[in-house]
Amino acid sequence: xxxxxxxxxxxxxWYKNNKRDLPWRNTKNPYxxxxxxxxxxxxxxxxxxxxxxxxxxxxxxxxxxxxxxEDEILKMWQGLGYYSRARNLHFxxxxxxxxxxxxxxxxxxxxxxxxxxxxxxxxxxxxxxYDEPVAVLDGNVYRVLSRYFGIDTPVNSTEGAxxxxxxxxxxxxxxxxxxxxxxxxxxxxxxxxxxxxxxMFCSLNPSCVAFQQNKTKSLPVKLKKLKRKKxxxxxxxxxxxxxxxxxxxxxxxDIWQKLYEFPLLETQKPANPRxxxxxxxxKKLNLPTQIKPTKINSKxxxxxxxxxxxxxxxxxxxxxxxxxxxxxxxxxVVNYKSIRKFxxxxxxDKFLNNHILED
DNA sequence: AATGCGGGGGT
DNA sequence: ACCCCAGCATT
Numbered sequence: 001x002x003x004x005x006x007x008x009x010x011x012x013x014w015y016k017n018n019k020r021d022l023p024w025r026n027t028k029n030p031y032x033x034x035x036x037x038x039x040x041x042x043x044x045x046x047x048x049x050x051x052x053x054x055x056x057x058x059x060x061x062x063x064x065x066x067x068x069x070e071d072e073i074l075k076m077w078q079g080l081g082y083y084s085r086a087r088n089l090h091f092x093x094x095x096x097x098x099x100x101x102x103x104x105x106x107x108x109x110x111x112x113x114x115x116x117x118x119x120x121x122x123x124x125x126x127x128x129x130y131d132e133p134v135a136v137l138d139g140n141v142y143r144v145l146s147r148y149f150g151i152d153t154p155v156n157s158t159e160g161a162x163x164x165x166x167x168x169x170x171x172x173x174x175x176x177x178x179x180x181x182x183x184x185x186x187x188x189x190x191x192x193x194x195x196x197x198x199x200m201f202c203s204l205n206p207s208c209v210a211f212q213q214n215k216t217k218s219l220p221v222k223l224k225k226l227k228r229k230k231x232x233x234x235x236x237x238x239x240x241x242x243x244x245x246x247x248x249x250x251x252x253x254d255i256w257q258k259l260y261e262f263p264l265l266e267t268q269k270p271a272n273p274r275x276x277x278x279x280x281x282x283k284k285l286n287l288p289t290q291i292k293p294t295k296i297n298s299k300x301x302x303x304x305x306x307x308x309x310x311x312x313x314x315x316x317x318x319x320x321x322x323x324x325x326x327x328x329x330x331x332x333v334v335n336y337k338s339i340r341k342f343x344x345x346x347x348x349d350k351f352l353n354n355h356i357l358e359d
Numbered sequence: 360a361a362t363g364c365g366g367g368g369g370t
Numbered sequence: 371a372c373c374c375c376a377g378c379a380t381t
Contacts, residue, residue: 040376047367047375081365084379118378138376158360185376194374195370224373225361253380255364305365346366 003207004171007148008180010203012173015183018190020045023052025182030104030129031062037121038089042082045189051080062104065090066097074258074343083257088116108134127177135168136181140188145171146220147192150209154223226307233312234271235262235348236279236293241320246281246331247339255305260332260342262314270300276315285319285326293317296355303347312347314355 001009019025022045024036035055039048055076059065065073070090077086092114096104105111108126112119119137126132135141142155145167153160173180191198197216205211210219238246247260265271265279276293293315303310323333334342336356344352 037376042365042375042377044368044375079366081367082377084364085377088378116378120377124376136376139374140376182376189376193369222373226372253363257364303366307363307365 006207007204008171008173008183011144011183011187012176012179014191014203015179015186019182019186020190022049023056028129030125032056033125033128034092034104034117034121035065035089037124038085038116039080041085041121043080048080051077059093062093062102063097065093070258071343075341078259078343078349079346083259085116087258091115092117104129106130108132124181127181131178133172133174133177135165135172135177136185137165137168138185138188140185140192141168143194143220144184144188144192147197147210147216148204148208150213150215150219152219152221154221156223229308231308231310232267232270233310233347234265234267234276234279235312235314235351236265236276236281236317237262237296237314238281238285238317238319238323240323241318244323244333244335245339246323246328247334247342248331255308256345258343259348260339260344261348263331270311271313273315281328284328285321285323287317287319287321291317291319297351301347301351303345310347312351314351 024032027033036048036052039052039055055065058076059068068090070087073086073090074083077083080086095114096102104125105114107130108122111117111122111125114122117125123134123136126134127136142164145151145164146155149167151160151163151167153163155161155164191202199205199208199211199216202208202211210216246263248263249258249260250256251258263279263281265276267275273293273295281287296314296316301310301312301314303312323331332342336352339352
């Protein structure tokens with residue numbers, strides 16, 4: 001028996017005995033599989049599972065999803081991150097519902113054309129839903145292959161992508177691609193873990209290069225190039241005498257696209273109460289200059305993203321004016337209750353939870 | 360080929 | 371503090 005076949009067979013046996021019972025398994029429904037795969041991109045099962053259940057309950061089929069408002073979908077997605085996934089999910093739902101009469105594409109090649117569906121997700125849907133013999137390559141598969149075959153080419157390099165892809169197809173069980181793919185990923189997620197893998201319980205350790213050469217800690221190799229930027233956000237809460245506030249949707253190419261937030265002034269350094277006055281709304285609302293911003297949070301909020309650290313302060317401006325008398329077309333007028341209907345970042349959500357702005 | 364995009368959890 | 375996660379789109 002070849003090494004490739006040994007790997008696939010052992011992992012499939014292990015999978016049958018050890019797999020988690022997850023709601024998107026044991027179905028061939030492409031809608032459910034697609035939905036789960038989008039949610040699980042760069043997201044652990046534990047984090048994505050409640051969102052999957054919530055989405056399926058609200059949108060039982062692709063037409064329901066297609067007919068929803070984008071703002072509603074973003075609100076449902078709130079907290080899951082990578083919000084372009086939610087926007088692409090909605091875009092593709094509308095496409096499938098209207099252009100394809102609700103029928104999903106049935107091949108890897110066609111699935112790949114869908115917005116938000118890349119090589120991994122196309123292979124996952126094609127194999128899980130239609131038993132097409134295509135191999136999935138995700139973080140788990142890279143790790144298992146890298147360790148078992150002792151491949152030290154960086155997984156996120158161009159050369160690595162080619163090598164790992166050819167290995168993945170070499171070991172693919174073309175008769176049971178769905179089982180094979182799911183087993184590979186589950187093996188990486190539960191046993192061949194990034195830190196402290198359970199090599200003692202791994203029936204493959206006699207033929208695993210990393211185990212035999214004590215290299216599990218150094219494999220897989222990954223190029224890192226992450227440099228974190230510091231950003232300073234000053235959210236200014238303009239609050240009228242009847243406790244209404246202004247919020248604005250984030251547009252343009254930046255984080256949290258299409259989510260809502262308080263009027264924002266971004267600065268190069270931590271702001272002081274005077275720099276806060278630079279915000280356009282002070283002019284637009286024609287506010288008296290003696291007005292004083294008061295900082296609501298005692299300690300600056302540090303919000304960590306993959307690629308930037310955001311230091312956020314929240315300033316309160318109490319103004320005795322009626323927002324509706326001004327032409328503030330880019331802003332919404334809300335109160336402490338109605339603001340909860342809008343999709344916001346976790347940074348804003350945490351602030352709202354900690355500072356109830358009602359009286 | 361390189362970069363930007365969230366948030367939670369593990370070590 | 372650093373790494374990882376059922377990756378993808380854009381440039």
